[in-house]
Amino acid sequence: MLTTVDIKNPVIAVKDLNLYYGDFHALKNISIDIPKNQITALIGPSGCGKSTFLRTLNRMNDLIKNVKTDGSVKFGELSVLDRATDVVSLRKRVGMVFQRPNPFPMPIFNNVAYGLKIHRMAASHKDLEEIVVNSLKSVGLWDEVKDKLNKSAMELSGGQQQRLCIARLLAVKPEILLMDEPCSALDPIATLRIEELMHSLKENYTIVIVTHNMQQAARVSDITAFFLHGEIIEIGPTDKIFTRPGAQQTEDYITGRFG
Amino acid sequence: MRAKISQHIAFTILTLCGFAVVLPIIFILGFLLVKGLPAINIEFLTAAPRAGMKEGGIFPAIVGTLYLVICAISVSLPLGVTCAVYLTEYARDNWLTRLIRLSIVNLAGVPSVVFGLFGLGLFVIFLQFGSSILSGSLTLAFLILPVIITASEEALLTVPKSFREAALALGATRLETIRTVVLPNALPGILTGSILGVSRAAGETAPILFTVAAFFLPRLPHSIFDQAMALPYHLYIIATQVPGIPDKTKYGTALVLVVLVFGLNLIAIFFRNRFRKRRKW
Numbered sequence: 001m002l003t004t005v006d007i008k009n010p011v012i013a014v015k016d017l018n019l020y021y022g023d024f025h026a027l028k029n030i031s032i033d034i035p036k037n038q039i040t041a042l043i044g045p046s047g048c049g050k051s052t053f054l055r056t057l058n059r060m061n062d063l064i065k066n067v068k069t070d071g072s073v074k075f076g077e078l079s080v081l082d083r084a085t086d087v088v089s090l091r092k093r094v095g096m097v098f099q100r101p102n103p104f105p106m107p108i109f110n111n112v113a114y115g116l117k118i119h120r121m122a123a124s125h126k127d128l129e130e131i132v133v134n135s136l137k138s139v140g141l142w143d144e145v146k147d148k149l150n151k152s153a154m155e156l157s158g159g160q161q162q163r164l165c166i167a168r169l170l171a172v173k174p175e176i177l178l179m180d181e182p183c184s185a186l187d188p189i190a191t192l193r194i195e196e197l198m199h200s201l202k203e204n205y206t207i208v209i210v211t212h213n214m215q216q217a218a219r220v221s222d223i224t225a226f227f228l229h230g231e232i233i234e235i236g237p238t239d240k241i242f243t244r245p246g247a248q249q250t251e252d253y254i255t256g257r258f259g
Numbered sequence: 260m261r262a263k264i265s266q267h268i269a270f271t272i273l274t275l276c277g278f279a280v281v282l283p284i285i286f287i288l289g290f291l292l293v294k295g296l297p298a299i300n301i302e303f304l305t306a307a308p309r310a311g312m313k314e315g316g317i318f319p320a321i322v323g324t325l326y327l328v329i330c331a332i333s334v335s336l337p338l339g340v341t342c343a344v345y346l347t348e349y350a351r352d353n354w355l356t357r358l359i360r361l362s363i364v365n366l367a368g369v370p371s372v373v374f375g376l377f378g379l380g381l382f383v384i385f386l387q388f389g390s391s392i393l394s395g396s397l398t399l400a401f402l403i404l405p406v407i408i409t410a411s412e413e414a415l416l417t418v419p420k421s422f423r424e425a426a427l428a429l430g431a432t433r434l435e436t437i438r439t440v441v442l443p444n445a446l447p448g449i450l451t452g453s454i455l456g457v458s459r460a461a462g463e464t465a466p467i468l469f470t471v472a473a474f475f476l477p478r479l480p481h482s483i484f485d486q487a488m489a490l491p492y493h494l495y496i497i498a499t500q501v502p503g504i505p506d507k508t509k510y511g512t513a514l515v516l517v518v519l520v521f522g523l524n525l526i527a528i529f530f531r532n533r534f535r536k537r538r539k540w
Contacts, residue, residue: 060427060428065351088430091427091429091430092429096428100421102421102422102424104425104440105422105540114439115429115430119430169429172429172430
């Protein structure tokens, strides 16, 4: 693995992570440091392990049967893969946005308030309302939905639903946002809005995004890691990866020799 | 041209088969209406039987059936839904789960008269509840349990995985996810299953034969430890065990029972269709 970037004080430090789906060795000796308040993009062809890796960071792979992991994933002082780790509080701090928007079939307000109620983060209804409004504002949805907070979230467009999912996530004040191809089910205009949102969120959050879309990775991220067949081939600053990649395989993928 | 004709014939046969299914229902209902409607009046529905059940009404039997059904569902609904939640959300693919599923299938296949004997042995005799609404409704509860479990499981599985993932990714526990996201969205299906279970319980004769049914009890039951009359058993009695009952009374009782069961089924279907239309996912 070729690393051309040195990350001091990473917010997540992954060392020698291996993951098996039954007998299939899906992630091979993954080591990567995720920098704070930056956007790290994970690129690579289908089935190379990017989403699997992402889901390891918030223990969402626990939901799949027959998965074995070993190695070390450290989130600050916390050892993520430890069986004793409280996944409930981990997932509050490390949130995830999915490929297909998945709002609850509830009113828009209740969607954003869901996490707050679960974690009892609001002392009063007024507090709750304030946090919900701020979350909707920070994703740029407030003006579009302020008159229909009681309408079902399922009536929104795809792009609005995805922004709603992000607002729902921001309400619980996570530290890290994991985004698994968040724009792949959206049209170009919605995609652009989400990318702009990511830029503004970077200030306060650390973002890791898996994307199939190389141009998106180039537009949006600071650091890029190239995955292939379960391994990381190269990690580096985004502009370097896309202009002067170090590894031959990286160059082949970037230039479209395979995809 | 040949293909067109044979398609025509095939569709005609299929349509006739469709009607053939409806025919028995129309026949039964029609027959009961013609022969039983003359017996239906306010007195029939609200008075107790008298003069050797030749006169009066079937009110105690209607009330008895309602009590039995309400008590049965209050036991089998919580039990059935909890079991379905366990099977869909928590159970792993091991021998225990397979055993549970096998048991449910077998429970569904037990003949209803055997349920009656089971109820007699366990509730009436061993637990000493005696012949009572308690014994009868517990027996009926086990009879309809497979229906509740199957319908609830299906309803829970219909809830998309994405909802669960969204909740868990926000830091909800498994239990919170089930309570706040999965169960509320599975409720329509569970409701439909319950109503079907209720209609099944209302119409069964054999399970209540040995466990609750009273031959002649013209007053309303005092408590769940009391015996009661019930429509299916009452029908059996006046149709075969007591001589001299006017025909219209027999058919009238049958008509009330059938209207009750059909009515419950129609309510279930109505709610199921309404929820399907309103559902936004």
